[in-house]
Amino acid sequence: MDEAGRRMKDDLLGAVPALRAFAMSLSGNPDRADDLVQETLLKAWGNRNSFTPGTNVSAWLFTILRNVFYSEHRKRRREVEDADGQMAARLATHPAQDGHMDLADFNTALQKLLPDQREALILIGGSGMSYEEAAQICGCAVGTIKSRVNRARNRLAELLSVNTVGDFGPDSRWRPALSQYTRAGADER
Incomplete structure (x- = not known):
């Protein structure tokens, strides 16, 4: 891996906490947020040659994550929801503090x-x-x-x-x- 590739890898790894927080705010689900971050990182790495060095890596990653979220959201519109909340109620735990x-x-x-x-x-x-x-x-x-x-x-x-x-x-x-x-x-x- 060349120097640019190592720098890109470091930038991607450094952005993970902020990406996860943004993904959590969009999805409201920790598992889905992790999936969004993973998909974002995969897309970013796969398209690293299209990134313009010297521009804002975070903004580029946040844009990718946002686009992934809305693409998945459009696909998931047809999914059946847990309308009465029975499934969610069984999965919820009450905070201790x-x-x-x-x-x-x-x-x-x-x-x-x-x-x-x-x-x-x-x-x-x-x-x-x-x-x-x-x-x-x-x-x-x-x-x-x-x-x-x-x-x-x-x-x-x-x-x-x-x-x-x-x-x-x-x-x-x-x-x-x-x-x-x-x-x-x-x-x-």
Whole structure:
């Protein structure tokens, strides 16, 4: 393998965590996300000669993953769903800690977003891409991406009942009790 091939291999392997996170946001299923990442890596490696050196490898990979997802989505439209949720209910496990519940609530809310809003939010907020890079991946204007991210953030806040910064985080459910305790302690002094 030549130097360019080794560099491409390193770039592909380095992008796996971000690709998996993006795939999870699109599919909502860890197994399907892994399949999407694998298919993306295979397509990227097979078409590595079409990649223009010096351009953004991450954007190229995210575009491939997005195209793979939507291609599969079109194919799967005819599949029968688990409409009553009986199969999913048998597979679900309840989280043991509050953090797991918060994450589950967030994931549920994230999946309720419109697909284009979820995609934009994950690219910007989750993957740390610029608005310009996200716009290029999604094939739309930068203003459209900004609008989608803003709408996604507002909808998430609504779904998660977040009104202020104090409404989320690990201490949010204990903050009211703690503030009463600290006020009571100050009154006694």
